[in-house]
Amino acid sequence: MPRYHVNAGGKEFDIELEYHPEKYFVTVNGRKVEVVSRKLSETRSLMFVDNKSYEVDIRLVGENGERKVFMMGLDIMATVENYHLAQMRRTAGLSAVSAMETLFKAPMPGMVLEVKVAPGEKVEKGQPLLVIEAMKMENIIKAKAPARVKEVFVKKGMSVERGDKIMEFE
């Protein structure tokens, strides 16, 4: 039976699926529920968990397999891994999330107004990294976690598209 390790919105879930025609029995962190899923479109499905109804939109974002789940008016970021691989990785002391975030990409397209850090510099969570002008506004991009800047790929005056490489951390 397929078993997954899912991180949704920062919370960890151990999920095992048992597939039957038209439905699944799903064991989530040890609790068993009945799930029916009906495809609505490429990215959307109607999911029933013990008859509770959820309209879910799932999209792959970025190249690290991160998913954006839109449900009940909320955006939830999630990653999914084969459970056993995740266990092995854990034993080896690696974090899926940190591995993912060493490369920082432009969250939006715009013009770089200012780069506030240099390679080699240590940054704290919340520290301003750079300023991008987009939609007539200055947007200060801050560090999501403490890290050390390895490389900076942009400079003042450059135009970037969403997803362009901005800097790398280590």
Added chain:
Amino acid sequence: MPRYHVNAGGKEFDIELEYHPEKYFVTVNGRKVEVVSRKLSETRSLMFVDNKSYEVDIRLVGENGERKVFMMGLDIMATVENYHLAQMRRTAGLSAVSAMETLFKAPMPGMVLEVKVAPGEKVEKGQPLLVIEAMKMENIIKAKAPARVKEVFVKKGMSVERGDKIMEFE
């Protein structure tokens, strides 16, 4: 230059197109207008006629090349032919519309409750042809024009899907 004979909602139009990048000059029944058309989806486009803006949805319906145009909240039936072919056909005394309507198909799916005419019978415009039950209602299907019934393909109690052959006229 391509030239078309269009029947829209029962009115005839002689339309000649002159194609330029990003726009057309269109001569409609002798009057020249400037037209820009931008595709919105498979069936829809945004059309500007002398800068007047129209959102248009065009779908092929049936097998005779008839189109349903939805614009400004209205459904408009239309046929289009190469102008020169249409002229030839006219000279030969044939009508595009009559040729199209000899085969009468089910306008909706349902159950045939009653067939009110028989092969060989002459029918008047508005005369009831058959009764179909659909959506809990009895729907009386009437003749659109005077004609003679050539063949009837359904009988009482039969289920039909939209587009199934009902009868042929001559």
Added chain:
Amino acid sequence: MTEKIKKILIANRGEIAVRIIRACRDLGIESAAVYSECDKTAYHVRMADEAYYIGPSPSTESYLVHERIIETARKCKADAVHPGYGFLAENPSFAEKCLEAGIIFIGPKPETIRLLGDKLLARDTALKAGLPVVPGRDIGGLDIASALAAATDIGFPVLVKAAGGGGGKGMRVVTSEDLFAESLKSAANEAASAFGDSRVFLEKYLPRPRHIEIQILADTHGNCIYLGERECSIQRRHQKVIEESPSPVVTEALREQMGRAAVSIARSAGYVGAGTVEFLVDHDLSFYFLEVNTRLQVEHPVTEMVTGLDLVKEQVFIAEGAPLKYIQEDIKLLGHAIECRIYAEKPEEGFVPSTGTLTHYRIPAGPGVRVDSGVLLNSQIPIFYDPMIAKLIVWGKDRRETIDRTRRALQEYRVGGVDSTIGFHLTIMDNEKFIRGDLSTRFLEEEYPDNDYHRLDGEVLEKAAIAVALDSFINERKIILSQTSSHNRPACGWVTYHRKNSLRQFRGSR
């Protein structure tokens, strides 16, 4: 005395199920939907907190099966069942079974439903409550000759009506003596097959009446108020298609008269819940009791728009045993509201239903516009049920502004893949008699005897013709199109824009 309802099972589908779910959301009450085979991914199933499969697509095997619904309500621990309109809404034995199962039925008591559901008993109740009724006669037990004598007594044209139900079934207008016997027989047959009850009765036929109805609310504490009127004269096949509130002809005095009459019959029948007392109103503004609908009406939103009340919420409060929060003097009608029922039908072919997939669907919005939809983009319009797509309800300061906004909203509506009545409604919004408020239940047949609703002017046809010619040309030359479409793609990113510009500058500097 009052007990909060925590979960409601909605024994219905389509827009009314969605409507009730919305009220549940607002109240913080959990909602449970039921669905048939072909409603597996329907809008109401997506909207509800929970959803339960109850059987195959035909309603006789799903939405009409009392036991499946009550069993589901028990299984999901619903405190109450809301029947919506249609299906089981006016079925006294379903209401009884709910009560027996210890589940609140959101509606009047079963005996009230039974009493008012029988047109003859309802007529008697109205008479006893002092309401004016259309001159008529019960002809049960009479032979054909005596029935004819009764008809002659009333005076032709006379209306033959079924005692067991409404909706135009088992109803015949008889214009002369010699057609009487045959009409009587066919009406009785139709009534028998539609309602399992062949009883018919006679009523004087009013040639051009208006249909005007009064919305009432009655609680379990003996309070009963009326929420103004709705005019529903625009009908096809005795089914309403456009409704409005207030009526263009009802004065403050007439409203009070009709409102009091409605409250009076409600009290006589021991009515509890939201209900509607229907009247015919003659050209001299005299009014006659027609029947009582013991449920929420399709057209209830026009009353909500002018009173500011949420009728489904009020139904729930009454079902919880709470006393009404309003007395008659609190109820003020503000502005004007019109409802257009958008059906998947071809009006030009006598409103035959159209089924299929909604390949394009966009609802109108903006000032004054409310849409109660039963569908979404890519929804199916199944053959098994009423082909209603949505209700468009529009509010304005006065009737004129409401008509203008309704026209605007209809023009914004986009329905693709099935036929719709949008064009029909546009035609009505431009009809001079409608704009003047000169209405009667015969309005449509008088104004459009040949279902000639599609009054297309040459301007629109010319644009359609150009669009079709262009479409043909483009399809014949797909290659040209694929070249031009890259021109048409807007350059909306920074980099693209800057690249284009530098290119332009580069070229310019040569």
Added chain:
Amino acid sequence: MTEKIKKILIANRGEIAVRIIRACRDLGIESAAVYSECDKTAYHVRMADEAYYIGPSPSTESYLVHERIIETARKCKADAVHPGYGFLAENPSFAEKCLEAGIIFIGPKPETIRLLGDKLLARDTALKAGLPVVPGRDIGGLDIASALAAATDIGFPVLVKAAGGGGGKGMRVVTSEDLFAESLKSAANEAASAFGDSRVFLEKYLPRPRHIEIQILADTHGNCIYLGERECSIQRRHQKVIEESPSPVVTEALREQMGRAAVSIARSAGYVGAGTVEFLVDHDLSFYFLEVNTRLQVEHPVTEMVTGLDLVKEQVFIAEGAPLKYIQEDIKLLGHAIECRIYAEKPEEGFVPSTGTLTHYRIPAGPGVRVDSGVLLNSQIPIFYDPMIAKLIVWGKDRRETIDRTRRALQEYRVGGVDSTIGFHLTIMDNEKFIRGDLSTRFLEEEYPDNDYHRLDGEVLEKAAIAVALDSFINERKIILSQTSSHNRPACGWVTYHRKNSLRQFRGSR
């Protein structure tokens, strides 16, 4: 005196252009849109009767080019230009050029725009009209030492504000003496680059004020009325995100006081048209004049919902020279309305904008819900303009019902392809302080200091996790899916159904 406007050119884009086109439709006035490169198939272009290309995507090359717009208005024979909000709405020289070209500018006279657009002159006008203003000082011409003395005189913290414009640009809160010189310089620099005007002045900093504003209407005949207030305290970066009417703290008496103050400054400034007088309201309910916005506000719909008026229509009537149809006593506020601005932004990352294509878009509907959208399914959110997707405006009988309906509508909203502020608004609708009406302009920074809006409970995360696991499984086993999807397809046609049934019966009979 009055002359009917036949065609209006709308010098704007997005939801406000669509809003104005809707009013034109209702009035039977032709609408002409203008569009830039990346708005070629934008919603306002599709909605308008006519549309004209005016230049490349950056607004400085299209929507802000006076000459292109006036030239287009002339070409299409528009009688009037409606500027919406933003872009050219408060630009006196554009208004002047319209008048010179013989085109009605729908807004106040150019001299009024100029007078009230200068924050210092507006402050003087308010003082002369007898309005309370926040203690402050013009420091024009003063050296840094004298300016510091003035600041010390007012008392720290002090607010440095640009004289030439608003929107939070050129504004600094200075908490202590030693930061004063630097803040003053940077504010002046920012003001210079944003408005081409480096003048700044000082104001006492109120620590937790509410932002409450009064909507006014003034005609060309000297009549001026106020249409109640809007509370717009929920702001990020000095920009409003949630507005409501009435304010939870404004009493009938305070409304009249503030309303009269607003009318008084409007009269002093010779105001004509729709306008807004903004105030700060302190915890003791004393109020201070802030500024006048000489245009339609983004948040005008909440006033429309509680007064029943259409403000764009009123603007047009005033521009036609008609006297107001209402006197002050006619204006009654009914119920409560809340507006949520839905932006393509990431609230958790400090509201950084998000651009892209709306691959999924479904607006909420039902009782009390109005949506003023600037986009459609498959629309682009371009980088060049304000990233607003739509305004959700909700009406209810009272504030509690309005919040409940807003929450329901937000849950129904579907936005795919870009980030949105829907989840942010849901968080606010559940915030206890918001529900109590305990608001201030510092609400967001106090309640969510780390932009921590995304309060996901474990229940929702668990469902998301299940969905993701299922999605992975299905994608890994596409073949299984394609088999099951045929099971899932509903059988909604007669023949399919009958065939299935006969098959069933056939099997059963063996």
